[in-house]
Amino acid sequence: MTKDWNLSAAPESTSHIQLQSEYGLFIGGKWIKPSDGSYFDTSNPATEKRIASIALAGKKDVDAAFKAADHAFDGWSSLSGAERGKYIFRIARIIQEKSREFAVIESMDGGKPIRESRDIDIPLAAAHFFYYAGWADKLDYVFPGRKMRPLGVAAQIIPWNFPLLMAAWKIAPALACGNTVVLKPAETTSLTALKLAEVIDEAGLPPGVVNIITGDGATGALMTAHPTPKKLAFTGSTEVGKQIYKAAIQGGKKVTLELGGKAANIIFDDAPIDAAVEGIINGIYFNQGHVCCAGSRLFVQETVYDEVLAKLKRRMDSLIVGDPMDKNTDIGAINSKAQLKTIERYLKLGSEEGAEIYQPACNLPEKGYWCKPTLFTNVAQSNRIAQEEIFGPVLAIQTFRTIEEVIEKANNTPYGLSAGVWTDKGSKIFQLTKELKAGVVWANTYNKFDPTSPFGGFKESGFGREGGIHGLEAYLSFD
Ligand code: NAP
Ligand code: MG
Numbered sequence: 001m002t003k004d005w006n007l008s009a010a011p012e013s014t015s016h017i018q019l020q021s022e023y024g025l026f027i028g029g030k031w032i033k034p035s036d037g038s039y040f041d042t043s044n045p046a047t048e049k050r051i052a053s054i055a056l057a058g059k060k061d062v063d064a065a066f067k068a069a070d071h072a073f074d075g076w077s078s079l080s081g082a083e084r085g086k087y088i089f090r091i092a093r094i095i096q097e098k099s100r101e102f103a104v105i106e107s108m109d110g111g112k113p114i115r116e117s118r119d120i121d122i123p124l125a126a127a128h129f130f131y132y133a134g135w136a137d138k139l140d141y142v143f144p145g146r147k148m149r150p151l152g153v154a155a156q157i158i159p160w161n162f163p164l165l166m167a168a169w170k171i172a173p174a175l176a177c178g179n180t181v182v183l184k185p186a187e188t189t190s191l192t193a194l195k196l197a198e199v200i201d202e203a204g205l206p207p208g209v210v211n212i213i214t215g216d217g218a219t220g221a222l223m224t225a226h227p228t229p230k231k232l233a234f235t236g237s238t239e240v241g242k243q244i245y246k247a248a249i250q251g252g253k254k255v256t257l258e259l260g261g262k263a264a265n266i267i268f269d270d271a272p273i274d275a276a277v278e279g280i281i282n283g284i285y286f287n288q289g290h291v292c293c294a295g296s297r298l299f300v301q302e303t304v305y306d307e308v309l310a311k312l313k314r315r316m317d318s319l320i321v322g323d324p325m326d327k328n329t330d331i332g333a334i335n336s337k338a339q340l341k342t343i344e345r346y347l348k349l350g351s352e353e354g355a356e357i358y359q360p361a362c363n364l365p366e367k368g369y370w371c372k373p374t375l376f377t378n379v380a381q382s383n384r385i386a387q388e389e390i391f392g393p394v395l396a397i398q399t400f401r402t403i404e405e406v407i408e409k410a411n412n413t414p415y416g417l418s419a420g421v422w423t424d425k426g427s428k429i430f431q432l433t434k435e436l437k438a439g440v441v442w443a444n445t446y447n448k449f450d451p452t453s454p455f456g457g458f459k460e461s462g463f464g465r466e467g468g469i470h471g472l473e474a475y476l477s478f479d
Pocket of ligand 1: 157159161162184188218221224240241244259260261
């Protein structure tokens with residue numbers, strides 16, 4: 001049954017979008033009901049209203065998906081790269097055509113501001129498919145003189161913070177290299193992955209090349225324990241990442257893990273302060289802070305601390321928190337009730353640890369899950385709010401005097417995904433990019449993504465790279 005969603009209340013989305021009230025599993029090019037008839041609901045975190053029922057894949061369904069992917073592998077991997085590229089280009093173009101619909105669904109299902117889904121998530125997802133479509137027939141030039149093969153079937157598990165984009169990061173390079181795929185989106189944000197299945201169908205990919213199955217953590221665990229996949233690709237929490245790593249070792253599978261982070265955003269006194277303040281805001285409040293590479297630890301050089309803090313608070317006062325569908329919204333809804341609880345626990349903990357909290361006085365909607373943009377000052381390096389990933393709009397501020405001191409503090413965390421540096425001096429940027437243990441270091445900008453650029457972490461942030469030509473290597477084996 002197809003339902004029309006008239007989103008006339010939303011300035012950015014007056015057109016109709018097509019959503020089913022019930023979604024099955026996309027296996028072997030067909031929509032299939034879950035074998036034991038189990039479904040779960042997905043809801044809109046800004047209204048708490050149910051949007052659709054989603055199939056909960058059990059063991060039989062997981063088996064069927066891997067069987068379909070395995071069956072499709074020989075045909076897909078023996079196509080020429082140019083042929084595979086054509087299919088991937090088609091997916092990219094259809095996403096572009098449907099970008100408005102994708103943006104609305106992404107914001108409805110996950111709570112992110114429509115401005116971000118429209119301008120960042122969806123265009124970047126299409127860009128990843130375009131980028132890897134271009135590599136499909138050029139693998140010999142990427143790895144000259146090396147004999148390479150696709151790995152086989154890949155099991156891919158993604159989180160809820162960038163649902164369509166993470167699906168694109170995983171599916172595009174896998175297909176370009178000749179692998180077939182079983183992908184599971186996160187429970188709270190399955191809808192755009194299911195829409196992507198419709199796109200894949202429309203693009204005419206051979207049945208079974210991409211299978212999208214929905215479910216919960218137990219479905220994910222069944223996927224990682226399954227004997228068929230030769231590759232496990234995971235983005236999510238460090239805790240689940242560790243379990244997946246174990247399953248990969250036991251099963252002799254190749255694995256890439258993109259896990260959590262606690263990035264340092266470092267402001268030197270020679271930085272252009274106004275631009276840096278914008279960078280701090282973007283670094284931590286983009287996507288409600290549900291960003292693994294969020295600049296959640298701010299280090300300000302002591303000499304400009306008062307100026308930065310005053311400007312930062314003034315800028316926070318101007319942020320609009322509320323309806324994700326309103327194109328003026330800066331901070332949308334927290335993705336789920338459970339995540340809001342986690343964030344609130346850290347807000348309480350920060351105050352108990354002796355840090356000082358600041359939140360602008362803004363009104364929050366009555367229904368839905370919301371958190372005001374928050375900062376903590378008077379934070380000690382050992383405080384849990386400075387060490388643990390909160391995954392919400394919460395910034396912990398510390399000061400420093402020298403470059404050596406800030407490098408030591410910035411590296412003093414179990415994570416190593418990303419960092420930011422704001423300074424007028426190229427020499428400081430070079431020293432920091434060398435000495436910070438972080439997979440990505442942004443200089444005088446933050447949270448900039450591009451399909452040509454590899455992304456991934458060190459230490460408990462995981463290993464392996466996605467994006468760029470590094471992202472191809474993760475889906476090939478070399479003789
Ligand atoms: P999560 O709980 O680890 O879930 C990630 C995915 O794994 C979801 O699809 C989840 O399914 C599934 N899953 C849960 N338990 C599983 C198990 N035992 N075996 C296999 N799969 C399982 O993380 P999340 O709460 O969705 O996402 C937030 C975390 O992701 C943060 O820590 C963040 O830093 C990290 N993250 C990292 C990156 C990066 O690139 N490094 C990017 C985005 C997010 P359900 O949804 O059904 O539970
Ligand atoms: Mg939802």
